[in-house]
Amino acid sequence: MTESATHPHVDEKVLSALQEVMEDEYPALLDTFLSDSQHRLLALQAASDPQAISQAAHSFKGSSSNMGALVLAQLCSRLEQCANQPNGGDIQQLIREIDHEFGEVKPVYERERERYSA
Template identity: 45%
Template sequence: MSDEHLDSAILVTLQEVMETEYPVLLDTFLLDSQERVLSLRRALASGDSEALRCAAHSFKGSCSNLGAVRLAELCFALEEMARDGRLEGAAGCVEGIEREFAIVGILFRAERQRFA
């Protein structure tokens, strides 16, 4: 599984390291990420650029750790916008993160099925 959405080398390494806990890691990422997306939405709605920056930074880290490269890139872009206090384009960025998370979710659920 190597494409613009997921880094297959990272997933292989995670499988080797986590062994039987790998499916749990995928499940945890999916659940945690839903909360992170909600945090992005809340911070955006409140106009709190620092909360948005922190939420994007945190989500970026977990995405990077799980090999969700495109999602991490989008979070980084949002983090930079929020750091600079540029919220006018942030709504579109959050929407892009939500779309990419939907794709990653499908891919991770398919990956999870291999271990059912």
């Protein structure tokens, strides 16, 4: 079992399955997720119109879900829904929550990545 098994916001089974399927490409997948997530966060923070926010949230939701970051995916889903509503809800608060949640899970993926750098 990896260290991520102790983190409640990352599904260990998803990471194990990805490792099995990706084999030697697994570290590159982790690198891509970390890098893309940083770009997606910046896009969310910079976006000013609801459509751009919705698109960025949708993209981030998909990658987070695929990587087992289920709480992060749920927050992105909520943001996507809020951005598509006429009144929008508290979009900025959700973006802050997404930023915080990524800060929580990022070290899990970084530790997972370190296990494969030899």
